Amino acid sequence: MEQAFLAYLRGRCRHLPQVAVGIGDDAAVINPSDGQLVACTDQIIDGTDFDSRRFELDGHRWADVGFKSIAINLSDMAAMGGKPQAVLVTIALPNENPSRIAGDVYEGILEAAAEYDLAIAGGDISVYDGPLSISVTLLGSVPSGKAWLRSGAQEGDAIFVSGAVGGSLRGRHLRPQPRIQLAKRIRELEICVHAAIDISDGLSLDLDRLCASSGLGAELEAEAIPIHADAIERAQETGCTPWEHAWRDGEDFELILTMNQEDAKQISKIDLGVPLTCIGEIVGRTGMWKRNLGKLERLMPQGYVHGKSTSQATPESS
């Protein structure tokens, strides 16, 4: 099916200036961009990252999975402060109905590519005796030496989170909105982001990773964490609090950003199109903390890794 499918795909892909030679040759030729090349890759597999047997129950489609395979990479690109340019998409299809599934998956891939001005520069497609697997490699760029790293946080930085978090399992997780535009806006404003990460495994787990990479800790205003309406609904189903869902649910694909207080003050006055909420401050003491009646209490990271939720322990007292 590969030749016929590639012919179809070539017809469906827009020609974008960042790609000189796209689908159809032995390799893609990408026009170099200013600055440094940023590359990331992510794979999603049926049965591990989603479950096609639940599609009917959940109202999801193969196109959602295609969209998500691109969006999760765009979220990583946004977390680097990068500008996305082109993707390579490798799909391993199950024996049953491969052509129909490939077409449906690509509807979502093409939709994401159109929405984010992304060129589909190439990839591979095969059929095998196993579940659907989509592996996407995304190429983009950042101004030289200006990638946003997890390790760059500084003591005294304000910690921001974009959007609202928690409860993505109610369906939002299959149609994430990677914060590419937000990252672009912040670059244009010449705000100096010290450290950044996207929330894939849970606000607390990913913030903990950023802190650990930077060798620092965080003192949080726990009440300031922006709780998504889905977290409130989810809490009614699970018996956990909305805050607990905001703290530990995964796949929000929002950004955590740190910057000095001066930039924080400036950015708070600007409408970025997406809410940006200050949830605390980077501190020298490692770990995550909140102040309760003047006393510091330790907050333990919890999250969502490879389809499994970690223990649901409540915040531990120091």
Ligand SMILES: [Mg+2]
């Ligand atoms: Mg990430």
